[in-house]
Amino acid sequence: MNPGMSSRMSRDYLELAKLSVSFDGFVAVDQVSMSVLPGELRFLIGPNGAGKTTVLDAVSGLVAATGSARYAGHELVGRKVHRINQLGVGRTFQTATVFEGLSVLQNLDIAAGSRRTAGTLLRRRAQTPPEVAETLETIGLTDLADAPAGVLAHGQKQWLEIGMLLVQDARLLMLDEPVAGMSHEEKTETGQLLRRLATDRTVVVVEHDMDFMRSFATSVTVLHTGKVLAEGSVAQVQADPRVQEVYLGPGYSAEEAEAVFSGAAESTIRTGSDGSN
Ligand SMILES: Nc1ncnc2c1ncn2[C@@H]1O[C@H](COP(=O)(O)OP(=O)(O)O)[C@@H](O)[C@H]1O
Numbered sequence: 001m002n003p004g005m006s007s008r009m010s011r012d013y014l015e016l017a018k019l020s021v022s023f024d025g026f027v028a029v030d031q032v033s034m035s036v037l038p039g040e041l042r043f044l045i046g047p048n049g050a051g052k053t054t055v056l057d058a059v060s061g062l063v064a065a066t067g068s069a070r071y072a073g074h075e076l077v078g079r080k081v082h083r084i085n086q087l088g089v090g091r092t093f094q095t096a097t098v099f100e101g102l103s104v105l106q107n108l109d110i111a112a113g114s115r116r117t118a119g120t121l122l123r124r125r126a127q128t129p130p131e132v133a134e135t136l137e138t139i140g141l142t143d144l145a146d147a148p149a150g151v152l153a154h155g156q157k158q159w160l161e162i163g164m165l166l167v168q169d170a171r172l173l174m175l176d177e178p179v180a181g182m183s184h185e186e187k188t189e190t191g192q193l194l195r196r197l198a199t200d201r202t203v204v205v206v207e208h209d210m211d212f213m214r215s216f217a218t219s220v221t222v223l224h225t226g227k228v229l230a231e232g233s234v235a236q237v238q239a240d241p242r243v244q245e246v247y248l249g250p251g252y253s254a255e256e257a258e259a260v261f262s263g264a265a266e267s268t269i270r271t272g273s274d275g276s277n
């Protein structure tokens, strides 16, 4: 292990302080403060329009923000997208952005290239670079390395997109609804992948899927109308009446609450390595 690792790890956290984003006077993100540590699998949930995607946009530099978003000791607010990227911040979008006509390997190669210097890009490489081969294994697409990305299943495209962040050595991964439209099996595999990634990276997942959240989140932040409504363990946010009201409206029954947060009665957070539920 590289000797700088542990000190780097301890600094590699994301800290938002009074982060705000306005669109023509409409406040989409309203003084959001939260910290995410390496090793955490933080879920950011909330109803449609709560401001979840805009938080990711602000951290990745796609929209102007006020307040502070620090990662690994660097202030991100006010920096350009490519600079933020170079600091190890990567995010995916709800719609996968892979090059469908290129192979899985070529997609990873191009993403890896964005981190290489002009000199190494010009040199022709005879074999798959080690970080690309390793990433293919991590995302489970080694056998499909030469397949055009366009033929991949929906879930596999999301994994390829995550792989494209890994070959760029993104240390903070922010994923926007990664399991939307996935089969149950794909969701489980994705959850297990995210868990592996979170062991030495900082991972923030925006999700709607409550079942998925319940199975894989180690901590949860709930956004509502741009503000942090609640934060804590899965059990804590599920039990929070304000959170239940936001999801169910006033006058919900205990049964309704339990149905939405299916399994809410179980208060354990699953932190085992097999991800089974
Ligand atoms: N570029 C934009 N211009 C104006 N309003 C926007 C823009 N992007 C998002 N919004 C608004 O900001 C609010 C939060 O949006 P968003 O972050 O996409 O919510 P979420 O991801 O939680 O569903 C919504 O009311 C949305 O309509």
Ligand SMILES: [Mg+2]
Residues within 6 Å of the ligand: 052, 053, 054
């Ligand atoms: Mg969104």
